[in-house]
Amino acid sequence: MAVPILKQGAYLIASVQSALTDADLLELRNALVEMVGRYRSRGVIVDVTAMDVMDSFASRTLRDIAHMIRLRGAETVIVGIQPEVAFTMVQLGLTLEGVATALDLEEGLAFLDRGAKKMGRVVGATG
Amino acid sequence: MKGGRNQVELKQVPSESTTALLRELVSHLRQHRTQLREEWAQRITEARLLTAMTKEEVFAEATSVYDNYVEALETGTFEALQAYARNLSERIIPRGVQTDEVVGIVLLLRDVLARSLFGRYHADFDKLNRILDAYEPAANRIAITVAVGFVQERERTIREQQEAIRELSTPVLQVRERLLILPIIGVIDPQRARQLTEQLLRGIRTNRARVVVIDITGVAAMDSNVANHLVLTVEASRLLGATVIVTGLSPEIAQTLVNIGVDLTKMNTVGDLQGGIEEAERLLGYKVHPVEKPEQTE
Numbered sequence: 217m218a219v220p221i222l223k224q225g226a227y228l229i230a231s232v233q234s235a236l237t238d239a240d241l242l243e244l245r246n247a248l249v250e251m252v253g254r255y256r257s258r259g260v261i262v263d264v265t266a267m268d269v270m271d272s273f274a275s276r277t278l279r280d281i282a283h284m285i286r287l288r289g290a291e292t293v294i295v296g297i298q299p300e301v302a303f304t305m306v307q308l309g310l311t312l313e314g315v316a317t318a319l320d321l322e323e324g325l326a327f328l329d330r331g332a333k334k335m336g337r338v339v340g341a342t343g
Numbered sequence: 344m345k346g347g348r349n350q351v352e353l354k355q356v357p358s359e360s361t362t363a364l365l366r367e368l369v370s371h372l373r374q375h376r377t378q379l380r381e382e383w384a385q386r387i388t389e390a391r392l393l394t395a396m397t398k399e400e401v402f403a404e405a406t407s408v409y410d411n412y413v414e415a416l417e418t419g420t421f422e423a424l425q426a427y428a429r430n431l432s433e434r435i436i437p438r439g440v441q442t443d444e445v446v447g448i449v450l451l452l453r454d455v456l457a458r459s460l461f462g463r464y465h466a467d468f469d470k471l472n473r474i475l476d477a478y479e480p481a482a483n484r485i486a487i488t489v490a491v492g493f494v495q496e497r498e499r500t501i502r503e504q505q506e507a508i509r510e511l512s513t514p515v516l517q518v519r520e521r522l523l524i525l526p527i528i529g530v531i532d533p534q535r536a537r538q539l540t541e542q543l544l545r546g547i548r549t550n551r552a553r554v555v556v557i558d559i560t561g562v563a564a565m566d567s568n569v570a571n572h573l574v575l576t577v578e579a580s581r582l583l584g585a586t587v588i589v590t591g592l593s594p595e596i597a598q599t600l601v602n603i604g605v606d607l608t609k610m611n612t613v614g615d616l617q618g619g620i621e622e623a624e625r626l627l628g629y630k631v632h633p634v635e636k637p638e639q640t641e
Contacts, residue, residue: 295584299544302579311578311609318584319551327584 219244221251227259227328228252229321232266241277248281252288259328260285263321265296275310282315291331292316295324364477369417371463372456380409383455392447395438404431405448412452416481421488428492436493436500445493449486456482513539515546521553522623523585524616528561536572543576547585554623555580558616560591567603570596574605586626587611590619 218240222229228251230244248260262278264270282292293316297305305311318324372379384405387393393401408431415424432445460478464471512535516524525543547555557573559565565573577587588611592600600610613619624631 294582297582299541299548299579299583302544302582303540303575305582306575306578312582317582319548319553320584323551323553323584 219247221247223251223255223257226257226332227261227325228255228257229261229263231263231321234266235269236267236274238273241274245277245281245284249284249288252285252290258290258332260290260292261321261324261328262292262294263296263324264294264301265298265320268298268301270297270301270305270310272308272310275305275312279312279315282312291328293318293324293327296320360473361477364474365416365419365481368460368474368478369413371460372413372416375459376409376413379455379459380405383409383452386451386455387448390447390451392444392451393435393440395440396435404435408448409452412485415485415488416478419481421484424485424488425492428489429496432493432496436497442490442493442497446486446490449489453482453486509535509538513542515542515550517550517552518620519624519627519629521551521627522556522620523547523550523552523554524556524558524620526558526561526616531562531565531569533568533572536569540572540576540579544579544583547580547583552585554586554588554626556588556590556616556619556623558590558619559593559596560616562596563593564595565599567599570599570603570605574600574610577610581609586623588613588619588622590614590616 218234218236219230219232221244222231228248230248232244236244244262248262251257252260260281262281264278267274278294282294285292294312295318297317316327318327384402387401387405388398393404396404407427411424411427415421435445457475457478460474461471464474512529514526516526518524523543523546525539525546527539531539543555543557546552557576559573573589577589580587590613592612611622613622621631
């Protein structure tokens with residue numbers, strides 16, 4: 217598989233390692249949507265730090281992933297968009313509407329934790 | 344073709360008599376150096392040029408300009424003079440010397456020397472004519488070289504200063520952990536807007552900012568291009584995971600934003616900088632409260 221997907225507690229972390237072809241992106245989408253159900257995950261983080269190009273197909277697929285995963289009952293955060301990539305994306309009108317974004321993996325995890333607390337879904341949490 | 348090339352070569356290489364005449368000219372100028380130089384310095388003072396410099400400084404510069412001038416006449420090469428002109432400009436530009444002054448003193452020197460040539464050869468009109476034929480093109484080239492050197496140096500200084508101003512004009516400041524402010528003052532042109540976005544996005548990354556307050560109280564108006572750019576910046580920041588709060592929108596800018604049809608659900612705006620920072624603190628979970636019993640500190 218082009219993109220390794222790691223299970224970390226209640227979350228799935230997909231860390232993109234290189235530029236992805238359209239087929240790779242669809243494969244990533246299908247794998248995430250399937251695994252969210254299989255592992256009963258509550259959150260998904262897609263780390264795109266290594267992507268230095270984001271075309272319309274990639275950004276539409278990321279948005280699709282986020283929406284599909286929401287329908288499957290989990291939250292998605294896209295993390296690690298590079299500053300140059302971010303600006304190019306908005307210039308092209310690819311603003312990932314309705315998709316949560318965070319600076320990096322750490323922030324993404326913090327975001328999901330906050331969401332989980334708000335929903336009162338943390339079971340057996342210490343704090 | 345071949346004939347044409349030969350002609351060009353003939354033009355470039357000064358004929359034997361021109362070289363001889365220039366040599367005679369140079370020895371005349373060397374001979375009367377002290378007198379001509381003083382006359383020139385006198386003329387500079389009379390014409391009220393280089394008023395930013397003292398008399399002694401003018402005289403010292405006049406001496407070295409004179410020597411370089413004569414040397415350029417003698418060798419026919421202008422590289423040394425060019426370097427000297429640049430060096431001179433570097434020293435006198437910070438003192439507020441104007442282009443017309445520099446051109447003026449070089450032309451004055453040209454006049455002084457020509458006058459002296461008239462004085463020497465007035466008996467032999469034919470010789471005077473040939474001497475001037477040799478002298479004038481060289482003198483004109485010298486004047487052009489010095490003027491161009493000065494202007495180039497000036498432009499270089501201006502470019503450097505513009506660069507410095509541009510870098511200073513968009514500070515990205517961290518006021519709390521995870522909170523950046525970006526005060527914008529003055530006119531935003533497209534270039535500055537681009538630079539601003541670049542610095543902000545980079546700042547978000549390096550400071551790991553979660554909230555950014557862009558304060559545009561100091562911006563009187565912006566055209567729809569720049570307003571659009573601002574909206575793009577807000578969205579790009581969101582992609583990096585930072586929330587942007589825009590504060591201090593003037594009525595004109597508010598109208599521009601509405602006219603270009605900005606989606607206001609994406610823009611977080613607060614009236615002034617204080618309100619913006621308070622809102623940012625709320626988003627970050629800070630709570631500021633005054634120290635109890637402030638009168639004790641007095």
